[in-house]
Amino acid sequence: MDLKRLFDLIPYQISKYNKEVALSRKQDGQWITYSSRDLKSIVDSLSLGFLAKGIKSEAKVAIISDNRPEWNFIDLALQQIGAISVPMYPTISSEDYAYIFGHASVKMIFAGDQTIFEKAKEAAKGQEIFTFDKLDGASHWEEVMKLGEDGDLAQLEAEKDKIKSEDLFTIIYTSGTTGRPKGVMLTHHNVLSNLLSVSNIMSPVPGEGKVLSFLPLCHIFERTASFCFMYMGFSIYYAENLEKIGDNLKEVQPHLFNTVPRLLEKVYDKIVAKGYELTGIKKQLFFWALNLGLKYDPAKDMGGWYNTQLKIANKLIFSKWREALGGNIMQINSGASALQPRLARVFWAAGIKVCEGYGLTETSPVVTATLTEAEKVRIGWVGKIVKDVEVKIAQDGEILVKGPNVMQGYYREPEMTADVLKDGWFHTGDIGELDGDFLRITDRKKEMFKTSGGKYIAPQPMENKFKESTLIEQLIVVGDGQKFPAALIVPSYDGLREYCKHKEIPYTTDEEMIARQDIIEKYQREVDSFNKYYGKWEQIKKFKLLSQPWGVDSGELTPTMKLKRKVIHEKFQKEIAEIYA
Incomplete structure (x- = not known):
């Protein structure tokens, strides 16, 4: 099947995998699941419901929620009618909401829970707000779905046929380390090209993998990954919250998850803190294994004596680390900021493949990725340049990127766009060095x-x-x-x-x-x-x-x-x- 728009992933998944569990979320102690066909039925009804509500091509609709299947339903439904999603972090202020609602000319808002609803209501300027949770005094998202349940599917197919690969499907406002957020404009082709570039470096077997998702879907890292997981036929389970990740890992027993280094640092610190609580021989064994792991280099033969010790350490100590992550982890993808080399060393030593990557919202996001083959890992580097993407280093050391994944520009900011897009090359603002296809980041240009x-x-x-x-x-x-x-x-x-x-x-x-x-x-x-x-x-x-x-x-x-x-x-x-x- 020819994939040209992101919503084409729905019929693709049905034809290739027809998943019993495409998406799942825990609610009131139970995992609620949606099959591939459930996904299609809900998304089609929502698309028709949006048309009935007067949401048309190029209309902007905000999604503000923690990860849950409803997030995907709204996102995909908007795509099918050519409307543009504007995802936002639940944690930002109502002032930031108001700025983005105004800057993007948002027509409708979807809010996850009571707290988000209150903030969105404060910031809204007459836009209709729907919620994912059922709340007093709020319209529920299912009202839009019900409007379209008896709609004309032929009309929907006609709307879908109008949408081209080069059409805009989302505006993602960056988190704003240097001032007001900028709206990054991405097309179907930008993200599709990127997910296809990374799909061949996923370890779980297509159609069989399970994923635990907890990084925000409003961030391009998890958003593109979720489309890639759909393409690969993986079942996506959404964690209840950050505090419940440990419990959810044991329940779901995933093969893969994405994370940011800060969360891995916290996992590592908790493990070390528990090590300090041990006494006697158990404590000695724990820190012997830990110190052994901190010297590990997956790409090198560490020698017979070291390898023998590592086998013992894996059996006695590191096996418990893998159990704590559910027991089935084949790959952890780390991005968004720099991973400490010691964490990469010790997790790889423990048989937990932490694959660091590099990218930006403006590049959809993946530019480089670490592969899961030990001999291709370079500790302290952010992996190899992925398929169809080009990278070069400017004279001042800045990393420049070119490829089908590079954004169309910043929404309503032509001067800012011109500052970073020159002769087809995106100027990342990061400083780095290349060795063949391997990239290392040395700093942020503006932070030096x-x-x-x-x-x-x-x-x-x-x-x-x-x-x-x-x-x-x-x-x-x-x-x-x-x-x-x-x-x-x-x-x-x-x-x-x-x-x-x-x-x-x-x-x-x-x-x-x-x-x-x-x-x-x-x-x-x-x-x-x-x-x-x-x-x-x-x-x-x-x-x-x-x-x-x-x-x-x-x-x-x-x-x-x-x-x-x-x-x-x-x-x-x-x-x-x-x-x-």
Whole structure:
């Protein structure tokens, strides 16, 4: 079957796999499932319902919800009539909602739950709002579906026939690390080309794989992946929430999931914290296995003695890690920010294939991906350039991308579009290097800064390295125009409690602990231990410990857990000023 539009994936899946479980979500303790044919029936009725509501080609419709099958239903139904979805993060403010509703000229809004509904209602300017949960005083999404249940399918087929591969199907507003969100315009062809480029590097058997999905569908990483999973005939199960991922992994026993490095860091930290709770020989075995794993390189023969030890470690220790992930994991795809090399090493050593990739919303998203064959893995690199995509490095080190996956531009922003799209090449804003088809990211172009001594500092790799400490949860390198680099550090308070317990230091409150001289001295030793990896001009000379973690809700992180540097600099200007006083 010739796939030209993303909604063609529905009949394709029916003809090739006819899944009993295409999509599933847990509700009131039960997994509610939808087959491939259920998906087609619901989506067709919704498309006809939208036409009955006056939603036509090129109309913009917002979707704001956590992951659930209804998200996919609305997305695919809009595609079939040429309407354009505008997905949004549930976690952003009502002010951001209002900006996007206005900028995109949104005609209709779909909100997941009560909290989102209230925020959307506050931001709406007369748009009709439908909810996925049944709420008092709100119209339910099924009302649109019911409007189309007796509609004319021939009319729908005529509407579908009008839609071309090059037509716009979504506008995704980026998370805005540098200011107001920009609306990235993507066509059916952009995303279809990308999912086909990565489909051949998925490990589970087509038609048999199970996936647990928890990254937001409004982010292009999980959105393109979900279309790829449909193409591959995988069953998609949506996690209840981030707190329930562990339980859902054991229930679903998936073969694959996508994640961001921050979540893998948290998994790793929890595992290490449990290791510290062990005693005697069990504790010794745990840290022996862990230290063994931290030296692992999947692409190298580590030698007979090492390999023998690793087999023992896998049987005694790492097998429990795999069980905690459901026991069937064949592949974990990591993206959106840099993965710490130590995490890649230890998870691969444990038989858990963490495949780091690189991409942007503007590239639909995948540019490079790490393959699951051990000999093709390069720790510290973001994988190989995927099929049909071209990459080159500009003279200043910036990564440039060309291919069918590159966006059409930023919605209603011709000047911004011209700044990044030149001669067919998309200018990513990332700095990197190529070795054959392998790519390494070294920093963000706009995040690099210069000290008063004229030395350039690349903060991102440094931040990633310092966070390897079990005592450091979050860190930002500062010092633009100053004599030396410094850092704001949010301690890992779990790690700090373990340290205090080990040293028999009575723990009071977080605020009191980080003010103690002996604790500050401990952090100085931690900083010094990582400074040795950098030139004298790059080393962190001073730091400030902070009592509260940075979060999405408090504004310091984007929804994909990237640092909002400008916000952090503004919020903590007093603390930064004290460092340089």
